[in-house]
Amino acid sequence: MDSTSRQIRFTLNGRPVSARVESHLDLVDLLRRFDLFGARESCGQGLCGCCTVLVDGVAVSGCLTLAQLVDGKSVTTVESLDESGELSHVQQAFIDEGAFQCGFCTPGFVMMAHELLKQNPDPNETEIRDYLAGNLCRCAAYPEIIRAVRSAADRMRPA
Amino acid sequence: MRGFELVHPASLDEAIKLLDVDDPTVRPFSGGTALMLMMKTGVFQPSILVHLGGLEAEHAAVAVTPEGGLRIGALATLTSVEHSAEVVRVAPVIPRAMKRLANVRVRNVARIGGNLAHGDPHMDLPPVLSSLGGAVTVRGPGGTRSIPIEGLFSGYYETVLTRGELITDVTLPSQRGWASAYLKCTTRSADDWPTLGVAVSLKVTDGAIAESRVMVSAATEKLTRLPSAEAVLKGANAGEDAVARAADAAAAEAETIDDARGSAEYKTELLRVYVKRALGEAIRNGAVQ
Structure with missing residues (x-):
């Protein structure tokens, strides 16, 4: 055990957990130790959004987050979205609109779309583009993704 | 990345004490978005990172000063600055x-203090904040001092901050009567680091430009003010002729540098075009009331 590692406790998708964490470990690699593979490291530079997770309710790039710094915090990953047994409105909208091909970037887009709709329940196309500008889809499903976010906004609107 | 020690000071004084050592591998760490890239590529291998997150409660507030300017705590996130009603009102260019x-x-x-202290000439906020006449308050082992942001950078990734000094606040004077704009040009992809950043602020009185600040970044080794462009603007009518002459003066004056995003010659031409566009946009935006 490296001398710079330490024991941390945090809340992971609503459950208290603890882990022994090396100083240089990032949050994406920590999540892998809990068998959570939805946040993926792709660019490793905070540019692509594939590793989007929430820390204390704020969207961050897991690849730029030191794992030791989530000590005492609450971490939420894409795996939390269907814990009820049903897909979230955003997830269902992505499927219905065909908003992906390979799916590698999808968890990041879904997490960011949830954050956008939390802050702005009725975003226009420009607002969607601005908010998701830091998420890259190499299959270029952008038109379908924008439609899916609009569709999710409609589904989430109180009747 | 290699292992290092992550320490968590509970006060600014404790952080300054931890950083007051003759060792470049001991560094402050706030949002970490820039340092993590350097650590992942091995450009920077820390021995100790002094994490400033614990000081957030006292050093992240955004407030309007009695003079109508802004005081922004160094640990304010860029998102909190972006959405602050005070910032939107006092300095909408931000x-x-x-x-x-x-x-x-x-x-x-990312934190506003770290964004400035990092010394990266490609950052967007140094030109914007310096064109607004901004300054940083700095605290260190020797006490507190104020540094104009236009004088904060001494070279490529270098600042005038000395051992143990931390930025505690960013201050901006009242922007009443000033019109501002920031434009950047990215040449490789839309989300690339800028090849050029141009920030301008103008004080227009009765249709004439009384004062101006013209700043360039990214295309030059460090944030650079362009006094010859400002001299052309002084007293001129806020119109196309003065804008074009200021753009030529800027292009003649700035020492642009070659890199992977373009040659110095190319960036000089970009500068000419972008100074023209930024001045035009500032005039169209109109002054802050």
């Missing part, structure tokens, strides 16, 4: 620039 600064996740964690 939230406009934020839209294309990195992305939502980076802005959620």
Whole structure:
């Protein structure tokens, strides 16, 4: 055990957990130790959004987050979205609109779309583009993704 | 990345004490978005990172000063600055620039103090904040001092901050009567680091430009003010002729540098075009009331 590692406790998708964490470990690699593979490291530079997770309710790039710094915090990953047994409105909208091909970037887009709709329940196309500008889809499903976010906004609107 | 020690001071004084050592591998760490890239590529291998997150409660507030300017705590996230009602009212150019600064996740964690202290000439906020006449308050082992942001950078990734000094606040004077704009040009992809950043602020009285600040970044080794462009603007009518002559003066004056984003010659031409556009946009935006 490296001398710079330490024991941390945090809340992971609503459950208290603890882990022994090396100083240089990032949050994406920590999540892998809990068998959570939805946040993926792709660019490793905070540019692509594939590793989007929430820390204390704020969207961050897991690849730029030191794992030791989530000590005492609450971490939420894409795996939390269907814990009820049903897909979230955003997830269902992505499927219905065909908003992906390979799916590698999808968890990041879904997490960011949830954050956008939390802050702005009725975003226009420009607002969607601005908010998701830091998420890259190499299959270029952008038109379908924008439609899916609009569709999710409609589904989430109180009747 | 290699292992290092992550320490968590509970006060600013404790942080300054921890950083007051003759060892470049001991560094402050706030949002970490820039340092993590350097650590992942091995450009920077820390022995100790002094994490400033514990000081957030006292050093992240955004407030309007009695003079009508702004005081922004160094640990304010870029997102909190972007969405601050005070910032939107006093200096609307800042939230406009934020839209294309990195992305939502980076802005959620990056801090305004770290953004300046990092000394990266490609950052968007140094030209914007310096064109607004901004300054940083700095605290260190020797006490507190104020540094104008236009004088904060001494070279490529170098600042005038000395051992143990931390930026505690960013201050801006009242912007009443000033019109501002920031434009950047990315040459490789829309979300690339800028090849050129141009920030301008103008004080227009009765249709004539009384005062101006013209700043360039990214295309030069460090943030650079362009006094010859400002001299052309002084007293001129805020119209196309003065704008074109100021753009030529800027291009003649700035020492642009070659890099992977373009040659110095190319960037000089970009500068000519972007100074023209930025001045035009500032005039169209009109003065802050």
